[in-house]
Amino acid sequence: MGALDLPLREQVQATRQAALRLALLPTEIKNTALEAIAAAVETRTDEILAANAKDLAAASDMLAKGALTAAAYARLKLTPDKIGTMAAGVRDVMKLTDPVGQVQWSRELDEGLILHRKTAPLGVLGIIFESRPDAVTQISSLALKTGNGVVLKGGKEAVNSCRMLVEVIHAALESRGIPTAAVSLLTTREETRALLALDDLVDLVIPRGSNAFVRYVQDNTKIPVLGHADGICHLYVDRTADIDKAISLTVDSKVDYPAACNALETLLVHEEIAADFLPRAVAALQAKQVEVRGCDRARALAEMSAAGEIDWATEYGDLVLAVKLVDSLDEAIAHIEQYGSRHTEAIVAEDGATAEQFMNAVDAAGVFHNASTRFSDGFRYGFGAEVGISTQKLPPRGPVGMEGLVTYKYLLEGDGHIVASYSGPNARRFTHRELPF
Structure with missing residues (x-):
């Protein structure tokens, strides 16, 4: 049974386990996987377009009935040029500096007691988007480079396109020995609601779509949400x-x-x-x-x-x-x-x-x-791609690329140091000396 055939909680748990492995991968392995994804997207262009054609046929009926906007239809449509841009975007991410495992600063608290702040992946990202199947490769490449697992949920109008693109990505990951569960796909509205309840497994939700859609996500989850509701x-x-x-x-x-x-x-x-x-x-x-x-x-x-x-x-x-x-x-x-x-x-x-x-x-x-x-776009800003745009005041703000998908942790190295040594009449004093890193 593949990860996409599992019940939702098990599927997301598999993505979380894959994310733990991704977090430890060296840059070279991640970049090799990204090149494999870009090459596979180019090689399988005809299959991707055929899957997209099925979505467009159904979307045409939705458009005629007023169930889909012209803007959503435009975002849904893939072309050979768009697919070429998708592959180029993956390669641009590959060329960017790996943001994981970077020491941001080091400080001596006392002799032999050294504190480092180091970047780390967030864990599991839940990305929910309407139309826009090209978001699949953008988001997957950024998640892979930053060592995060990702659960994707595209709109029903893009289901065939998304399935094909995830199939292409899985084949590329498998060829490089990376667990395919690192990139997971949901396909139903019921799964969306259930995903928003998994605050014990998902670390960040990024909705991409209409004002009403983004507000729905913001109002129906305890998971931190990054995104914007309007683009006026x-x-x-x-x-x-x-x-x-x-x-x-x-x-x-x-x-x-x-x-x-x-x-x-x-x-x-x-x-x-x-x-x-x-x-x-x-x-x-x-x-x-x-x-x-x-x-x-x-x-x-x-x-x-x-x-x-x-x-x-x-x-x-x-x-x-x-x-x-x-x-x-x-x-x-x-x-x-x-x-x-x-x-x-x-x-x-x-x-x-x-x-x-x-x-x-x-x-x-x-x-x-x-x-x-x-x-105003992550690709044009030189981020390689973007997972979304945030209009929040707190960072990340604007187009969100890799820097928005990593956090940091404090790593403290000591030699039997205890807090009690720093109180009382003979207390040790902190040196708080900045160190090169």
Whole structure:
């Protein structure tokens, strides 16, 4: 009986046992396994696409019935290029420095009593995601490199794709003598609910999906949750902006991949530049089939439908963009503070002081100057891949790569030292001397 055929608790226990072995693997073995996964993904592209085609056929019916959004369908679809990117992402993780077993600092507490802080894996990760089968290789490669076991739960719309990708990963792991239970897959909604109850076996849950989905996970588990519920990203076009640059950044932020959580949802435009910028920007957006919705002042300058209060608070995940004119930088910042999700915010400005004020004042995991919001991504940041994006204040924040999947422990080496020696009239004194490491 394979790990995927076991009852849920036994399956997760097997993943935990595999994680204990992973934590001890040398970097070379982990990297060899990652190369095997990347090569297998490339070699079995046709099988992966065939499995994805089954999911897409069923998803088309769901889309027609309104049971699946266009954004979710876009995330579900795999192409040869996407599969190539998946393999490249695995290899990028392989090239990164192993974060496990790194001594962060060493300190002499007293003669012969030495304290080290050393990085260690978290243990078992539970990753629950909707659509997005490419997340399987991203997450598995990061988990393997960081010595963590992982339990994956994809959406029902991606079940065939996920099964095939896990099959490919298992074959690669088995070829390198690594227990296949290190990467485990769940396929039913009932298993999701049961997984959230396993706080004695799972160390971290990372949900990736809609606002409602993430909030459901946060509200139904005692396991620590890393993630974000919304991706309402803004681009503020300042009165000092270069118009051509602003148009290019607007289109890229909205159109490059509108289903992504780092896609632009609301465009804020300083009223002094609006008459020159908006007509050209709206034309460029509409040429890309973007539905533009604007406030009354914006509609007076360019052809667009009306935006209401709900639009400022909406993550469309589609080719829809809300536009609002503002009278000042302060008003733009205030709007972002009220409606933003602390994901990614950007400013287009040629004035450095204005840009600096915006970047210092805006509270978000990513704040960009003259750059597309779409750069908010673990792969583009050089993390190799990401397990998700966190908008929490406590670290890790923003795209979460390997550094978010390790913790640390304190290792103390002594020679019969006892605490009683450090109290009383003849007490020893701590030296607390920093040591090289």
